[in-house]
Amino acid sequence: MDFSMWIQTSTDWGILFISAFIIGMSKTGIQGLSLISVPLMALTFGAKPSTGLILPILCIADLVAVLYYRRIAEWKYVLKLLPTALAGFALALFVDKIVPPAEFKHLMGGCLSAVLLVMFWSEWKGKENKLSAYWWYGPLFGLLGGFTTMIGNAAGPIMAIYLLSVKMPKYNFVGTNAWFFLVINYLKVPIQIFAWDNITVQSLLLDACTVPLILLGGVAGILLVKRLPEKTFRNFTTAITCLSVLMLLI
Numbered sequence: 609m610d611f612s613m614w615i616q617t618s619t620d621w622g623i624l625f626i627s628a629f630i631i632g633m634s635k636t637g638i639q640g641l642s643l644i645s646v647p648l649m650a651l652t653f654g655a656k657p658s659t660g661l662i663l664p665i666l667c668i669a670d671l672v673a674v675l676y677y678r679r680i681a682e683w684k685y686v687l688k689l690l691p692t693a694l695a696g697f698a699l700a701l702f703v704d705k706i707v708p709p710a711e712f713k714h715l716m717g718g719c720l721s722a723v724l725l726v727m728f729w730s731e732w733k734g735k736e737n738k739l740s741a742y743w744w745y746g747p748l749f750g751l752l753g754g755f756t757t758m759i760g761n762a763a764g765p766i767m768a769i770y771l772l773s774v775k776m777p778k779y780n781f782v783g784t785n786a787w788f789f790l791v792i793n794y795l796k797v798p799i800q801i802f803a804w805d806n807i808t809v810q811s812l813l814l815d816a817c818t819v820p821l822i823l824l825g826g827v828a829g830i831l832l833v834k835r836l837p838e839k840t841f842r843n844f845t846t847a848i849t850c851l852s853v854l855m856l857l858i
Contacts, residue, residue, distance in 0.1 A: 611814050614653060614661070623652045628665050628818035632825025635669040636676060637832040638841075639768045639785050640848040642666070646761055660806030662761050664815040665822060666793045672826040673786035680783030682776065686791070689750030689770075693792055696754020701803065703755075721853055740774050757792055758799070768849045778841040782833060 615621060627645035634641035649658040740746075749770040757763035767788060771781045801807045836844060 611810070614811070614814055620652055623648050624661075624814070624818060625821045627662070628821040629825040629828075631662070631665050632669045632672065632822040633829040633832070634764065634825075635666075635673040635786060635789070635829065636782065636826045637829025638845055638848050639771075639782070640764045640845065640851070642764050643762055644851075656804065657806055657811075659761055660800050660804065660808075661811050661815065663793060663796060663800055663807065664812055665818055666761060666789070667797065668815075668819060668822050669826060670786060670790040670793055672823065673782070673829075674790045676826070676830060677779070677783035677786050680779045681787045682780050682784045683787070685746065685771070685774070685776075685784055686788050688746035689753060689788060690791060692747040692750035693754030693757075693788075694795070696751045696756075697758050697796070697799065699751070700755045700758035701799075703759075746770070753788075754792065757789075758796060763789075763792070765849045765853055768845055772842065772846060772849070778833060778836070778838055781841075781845075 615624075627649050630645045631642045646658075646662070649662055652658070653661055749766055753763040753766045753770075756766060767785055771785060776784065797807065833841065
């Protein structure tokens with residue numbers, strides 16, 4: 609199979625396989641890690657083409673995570689986020705035509721920084737996050753998640769901040785995250801095929817080459833979650849999320 613329009617050097621293969629491993633690991637382990645693969649893929653394959661290449665990898669990794677954590681999910685949170693996430697799709701399709709990606713990236717980084725600060729303040733004071741009790745809190749994160757995942761597969765930190773802010777235990781965290789992104793990412797597939805035209809037969813065949821790395825990453829993520837105590841898992845996820853937000857700011 610000729611992948612010359614995508615792969616030019618052995619480094620390109622390396623970036624693709626490393627990204628697939630990271631994505632697999634993030635879906636079954638530490639959410640937010642997957643954002644590390646987004647700029648790597650964008651620099652290697654181009655910004656918009658890379659989103660079409662990454663999405664099937666995300667879909668496979670989501671399926672692996674759901675198969676393993678299928679009975680561990682807080683569905684009330686998933687259902688609270690989904691309606692506005694779909695609205696975020698529509699908003700992304702509109703905004704993509706008028707707002708430069710760099711400006712959007714910095715705006716999202718600023719918004720997420722503010723939410724992180726609220727979460728840190730609540731924990732420092734030993735209080736619950738009072739904002740999470742408001743009716744608009746979950747739907748707002750759904751809107752942001754749908755918007756950012758459509759623009760650049762960058763909703764991982766948003767979902768991580770939301771689940772951290774409601775103090776969800778680690779297995780429920782991973783299971784809820786897995787189901788949410790399974791639904792969201794599979795809904796994105798027809799949009800990117802027909803509206804953006806960046807998923808092709810050739811790109812899917814290239815994605816198929818990454819399946820072993822996705823599975824290895826998935827196993828690594830599962831083992832990591834098992835080994836990390838509850839508090840360490842939360843701190844590690846928070847640290848990775850902060851790194852992801854920093855990547856949006858610079």
